[in-house]
Amino acid sequence: MWLIGARGSVATTVVAGCAALAAGLHEPTGMVTETAAFADVPLPPLASLVFGGHDITSCPLPKRAEQLAAGGVLPHGLPRSVHAELAAADVEIRPGGPQPGDTRDDEALTAAFAADLRAFRRTHGLDRVVVINVASTEPGPGPGSGSGDDRLPASSLYALAALRAGCPYVNFTPSTGLHHPLLRDMARCSGLPYAGRDGKTGQTLLRSALAPMLAQRALNVRAWSGTNLLGGGDGAALADPAAAAAKNAGKAAVLRDTLGELPSGELHIDNVPALGDWKTAWDHVAVDGFLGSRVILQTIWQGCDSALAAPLVLDLARLVAAAHAAGLSGPLPGLGFYFKDPDNGPAALSDQYTALTTTFATQLREAQR
C-alpha cells in the first residue's frame, strides 16, 4: 500500500490502525471488508499489508502519531504500542514533489515516482502495490488553468507514475488524479483497476442516505444548504476556493443524481483551525410536502476526519488489490459506496452497498475459483 501524503493525518491513522487491528488491540469498526458480507472473499489479510508512500514534509510517522494522540484523534497509548510498525513505514517514505524550487519537469518527476514504486515492490517482494492518494486537496482546474501553464497537477503526476509502474490506483481526494484529459485514455488502456474519487466520509455520506429517502417518499426538495467546519490540513487546503469547488462538485453530484435535479442552496467549507481534525457539517433541507406543506430537516454530523477516512482507505486498498489479483481493470463501479464522485454505478447509498457486497464481492469470489 503506497500512500500519497504518507505523513498526513489520514495516512498516519491508516498505518497505526492497521497495526492495531492486526495485533488485535481494537475491533475493526468501520471496515466493511471485515464484516460477514466479505466472509469468503479473497482479500489480503491486514497483517500482510506493507506501507510506504510519498510526502513533501519530513515529520517522522511515530511523532505524527503522538501529535494525533495528543489531539484525541488516535487513542492514548496507541502510538507507543505500534511504534515498530510506524517506524517501518516511515523508512519507506520517499520525497514527493514538485517541491518549491524543484527544477524537474513533469516527465522527470513521474519517472522518479514510478521508480520509487518499483523499488518498493521489488525490495519487499510484493505481489502488487496499490497507490492511494490521501494528500491534501489541491486547487482544481480553475478559470485561469491551462492558460500558459500546461503542467499536470501533482496528483496527476503520481497517478501517471502508478500507471507506468503497473500499480492499481485509488484517489481518495477531490484532486484531479486520473481525471485529467491527458490521462483518461491511458488509464482505460492500462489494464489496471482504479477507483475514485473523493472519499465519502461525512456530509455526503448522509446526503446519499437522506436524499433517496426524500425522493422515495415523492417529496419535493426545494433547497439543500450546508456548511462544513473543519481545521487541520484539509481545512486549510479547502479554504482555497478552487479546492473547495472541486470538493463541492462531488457533493452536488449526489443530490442531482438521487433527486433528479440539483436543488438550490449553497455549500460552504470553512477553515476553522480551532477544530483541528474534528469536523462538523450542518445541513438544512427545505422540503415541500403534501399540498405544499413545509418540512424542514436539519442534520449535524461531528467526527474526526482521519478516523472516518482511515477504515475506508484500508477497505479500498484491499478491494482494489483483490480486483487486480482477479484480473479486473478499468474503473470499478462496485466501489461507488466509498466515493462522492464515483465512476458510474448507482448514486443512492443503499444501492451502492448492494453493488459492493453483492455484485462486486461475487466477482472477486468467482475469480478465485
Place this chain on the structure above:
Amino acid sequence: MWLIGARGSVATTVVAGCAALAAGLHEPTGMVTETAAFADVPLPPLASLVFGGHDITSCPLPKRAEQLAAGGVLPHGLPRSVHAELAAADVEIRPGGPQPGDTRDDEALTAAFAADLRAFRRTHGLDRVVVINVASTEPGPGPGSGSGDDRLPASSLYALAALRAGCPYVNFTPSTGLHHPLLRDMARCSGLPYAGRDGKTGQTLLRSALAPMLAQRALNVRAWSGTNLLGGGDGAALADPAAAAAKNAGKAAVLRDTLGELPSGELHIDNVPALGDWKTAWDHVAVDGFLGSRVILQTIWQGCDSALAAPLVLDLARLVAAAHAAGLSGPLPGLGFYFKDPDNGPAALSDQYTALTTTFATQLREAQR
C-alpha cells in the same frame, strides 16, 4: 375509503387533499402511487374515491378544514375550494364508540359498525370499502390490562367490524387494531388483505434511512436518544405513558432490526400544545468509529403531522384496494415502507421501497392480466 377518526386532522387533510388533487389544484407531492413507479399499476383513480367514516366528535368537516387552514396546516383558501367534497364526506360520518355512558357491549358495537360499512358500500354501489384507522392513539395494553377487563379496545372493535363486513383494513396508528390475540387468527382466515401498523411519518422514517447507513458502514452505534415534541390531538393522546409505550415499541423495532441489536438511549414523546399540529423530533446518535473514535449525528425534523400522514393514507387506501381487487389476502409485507411496525418484510427503508415498487407493484400488475 372509510376513516376511523373521520373528523380528525389527518382524515380532514386526506379528504380535502384528495379533492384538491382530483381537481388539479395541487401536485400530488408525497404520494408514491402517483410516481412513475406505479405508472401502469391498476389503482383506483383519486377522483373515484368516496369517503365516509366513524368518529365520536361532531364538528363538521368543512369547519375542521377551516380550523386547519387557520393553523397553517391546510393551504389558505383550500377549504372553500373543496367545500362540496368535505360536505359530502361529512354526510357519511357515523357515530363511533364506545362513547362515555355507552351501554352497548362489544358485540353490539361491532355489529353496528359493520352495518355502517355495509350500508356505505351499498348506498354508493362501491366495489369495496377500505377501512383505515387514523384515530388518536389509544392506551396500549398496560400492566393492568386484562385483569378484570376483558373488553376489546375500540380500535379492535372497528377492525373486527371491517373483517365482518368483508373490508380490507389498514391501521395507521399504534393502537391495537388487528394486533389482538383474539383477532389475529380471524384476520388470517378472513381472505382479506390488511396492513399496519403505525405510519412512519417523521423520526422513524429518518431512522429507517440512517440506521442502515451506519450499519452498512460497520460503525458501532452506542446510543440512540430522541425527543419528540408535538401538540394537537396526538400530542395529548401520547402524553399518556401507555399510549406512548405503544408508539415507542414500533420506533425501537426499526433500530433493533436494522442495527442487529437495540442500542441504549431513551425516546421521549412530549405534549407541547403550543406547537399545534407541528411536530419536532430531535435525535442524537452516539457512534464509535475506527479505533473507538467518536462520531455524533444529530437530526432535527420539523413538519406538520397531518400533511405528513395524509399522502401515505391515500397511497395505502389505493394499494390495499388494488390488493383486494387482485385477490391478495393476509398481511401485506410489501407495504412495510409505510409503517413503523410492519408485518414482516425488510426493515431498511430502501429495501422496503424496493419491495413496494418492485415485488408488490408487479404482483398488482400481473393480477390485472
Place this chain on the structure above:
Amino acid sequence: MWLIGARGSVATTVVAGCAALAAGLHEPTGMVTETAAFADVPLPPLASLVFGGHDITSCPLPKRAEQLAAGGVLPHGLPRSVHAELAAADVEIRPGGPQPGDTRDDEALTAAFAADLRAFRRTHGLDRVVVINVASTEPGPGPGSGSGDDRLPASSLYALAALRAGCPYVNFTPSTGLHHPLLRDMARCSGLPYAGRDGKTGQTLLRSALAPMLAQRALNVRAWSGTNLLGGGDGAALADPAAAAAKNAGKAAVLRDTLGELPSGELHIDNVPALGDWKTAWDHVAVDGFLGSRVILQTIWQGCDSALAAPLVLDLARLVAAAHAAGLSGPLPGLGFYFKDPDNGPAALSDQYTALTTTFATQLREAQR
C-alpha cells in the same frame, strides 16, 4: 411615521400590525414600549400614528398584505380587518428613487423627497414625522465605490432629505444612510435625534446575549461560525456580496465588542428563495474551557423576518418621536438595544436593555415635567 421601502414586507407588517394593536385585535407582543418599563413615559399612542413613505414599486399595500397572509407572515384574516388603514397608508406613498432611467441628480432627488416629507406633515397637521429606513439592503461602499462615481447611495439621499425637512431619522438596515462621510457632520449639527443602524432581529440578537455569557464565565471563544438562510427580498439583496459585507460588519462588531477580540470563523448569508420570509440562522461556537477542555455551543433560530422587525420599528418610531419632543438631538446611544451597529453605548444586550429602560426612559420622563 414615514417608511423608506413602504411597500416592503416589514413596512406592510408595521402598518397592519399597528392597526391591529390599536383595534385591540392582538396583544402587543414584541413591543418593549408597551411593557411596564415604559409605563409612564410620554410616547405617542399607537392609535395616533399616521403612515406614509417612499417606494419604487407599485403593488398596493392591501394586496401586499394579502400576499403576506398567504405566506403565513400575517395572520389569516388580518388584511381584511385592517383594510381601511392599509388603504389610507397606501394613499400616502410617494415614488422613491433614483428609478432606472431617472435623470434627476442627487440634489433634485433630495429636494423632492424633502418636499414629500413636508407635505405629509402639513397635510395631516402632524407634530413631527419620523423617517425610518426599512428598504432592502443596498450594496455597501465596495472596493470600486468612489472611483468615478461620486453620487450618494439612495439611502443617504433619503437620510439627507429627512435632515432638510427637520425629521428625526432611523436606519433599520445596514445601508449607509447617515453613515456617509458627507452627512455625518450635518447630522450632528442638525439638532435632530437619530438612531441606527441595522435592526438586531435574530442571529445578532442571540450573539449579543450569548457572547457576554461566555465572556463573563471567562471562557475562551476560539471560533464563532454562522450561516443565515433567508428568502424574500432581503435574501435576494444580501446575495450581493457587497450588501452582505455591510451586514456582516455589524454582526462582527457585537462579537468583538463583547469578547474583547473578534474570534475566527466565517458568516454566510445565503439567499434561499424557497424559505420566503422565514429565516434560519445556525451558529457554531467552539470554546476552550478549563485546562483547554472543548465546549461546543450551537444555536438555531427560525423566525419570520418581518414579524421580528415590525415591533422594533414601531418601538423606534415612538421612542425617537418622544426623544424629538423632549428636545434630544444627535445619536441616541440609549437605543443600542435595537441595533447591530449602534452609535456608542454598551454592546451586551442586558446592558443595552438597562440603558434603554433606565437611563433613556428616565430622560424622556424628566423632559415631560
Place this chain on the structure above:
Amino acid sequence: MWLIGARGSVATTVVAGCAALAAGLHEPTGMVTETAAFADVPLPPLASLVFGGHDITSCPLPKRAEQLAAGGVLPHGLPRSVHAELAAADVEIRPGGPQPGDTRDDEALTAAFAADLRAFRRTHGLDRVVVINVASTEPGPGPGSGSGDDRLPASSLYALAALRAGCPYVNFTPSTGLHHPLLRDMARCSGLPYAGRDGKTGQTLLRSALAPMLAQRALNVRAWSGTNLLGGGDGAALADPAAAAAKNAGKAAVLRDTLGELPSGELHIDNVPALGDWKTAWDHVAVDGFLGSRVILQTIWQGCDSALAAPLVLDLARLVAAAHAAGLSGPLPGLGFYFKDPDNGPAALSDQYTALTTTFATQLREAQR
C-alpha cells in the same frame, strides 16, 4: 478546601487543575476570580490551597486522574505532571458515610465528619477550611420521605458537620445539604457564610442568558422543552427520578424567575453511559412574537461536565474563604452567578454577574481595609 466526593471526576479535576494553574502549565480559563474584575480582591492564592475530603470509594486520586485523561477529560500528560499534588490530596481523604452496613447513627456520623475537618485544619495549620459538596446527586425528598424515616440525607450530615467544625459550606449539587428544615435555622445562626445550590454549568447557564433576552424583547415564551444526555457517575445518579426531580426544580426556577411564569414543556435527563463525562443538552423554545408569529430557538450545548464544574468550584472556594475572612455570614446572594437555585439575588445571568463583580467584590475589598 474539603471536597465531599473527593474521588469523583469533579474533585479530581479541581485538584489536578489547581496544581496545573499554580505551576503555570495552563491559563486559568473559566475562572472568574482570575479575571480583571477581581484584580485587587483579597482571595487566597491558588498555590496556597490545601485539599482533603470525604469519599466512600477508594480509587487513588492519581489513578482517577489517569482514567480521566484516557477519556479525554484531562489533558494528556497532566496526571503525571501533577502527580505529587494528587498524591498529597489523596492522603487527606477520609472515609465518608453512611456506607452500606454502617451501624453509626446520624449523630455519630456527623461527629466523625466534624472531627475529620478539625483534624485537617489543625494538621496543616490552616486559617479556615471551606467544605464543598461535589458528590453524586442523592435522591431528593420524594413523596415517601419523612414517613417512617427521620434520618438526615448524607449531604445534610456533611453540611451539619461543617457547621459544627466552624467551616464555611458550599453545595455544588442539587442534594439537600443545608436545605433541610432541621438545618436551616442552625445555618443562619452559625455565623458562617454558605452558598448553593447546584452549580450552573450548561443548559441552565444558557437558559439564564436566553430567557432574559426573550423577556426583554417582550416575546411570549409558550413552551421550553429540553433533553440532557450524560453518562458518567452523574448520569447514573440522575437516572433516578427523585434525583432528577431535585435537579429539574432548579432548572425550572431560572425560567420562572426570568420569564415571570414557568412556560410549559418537559425536561428530560437521560443516562447515556456511552457519553462518559461528556454531556449534551438540547433545548427547544417555542415563542410567539408579533401578531402571534412563531419563532423557534434551539440550542445544543456539548461539554465535559467535570471541566465545566471545576473552575466554578475553585472560584467558589476562594470567594467563600474570602467572605469568611471578611466576617460575612449567612447565605451569599452575590454568588447566584454560580447556581441554578441560589439563595435570593437576581435570576438573570447578567445581573448575577454584576452582583458578583460589583457588589460582592466591593464588600470583600472593603473588608480588607
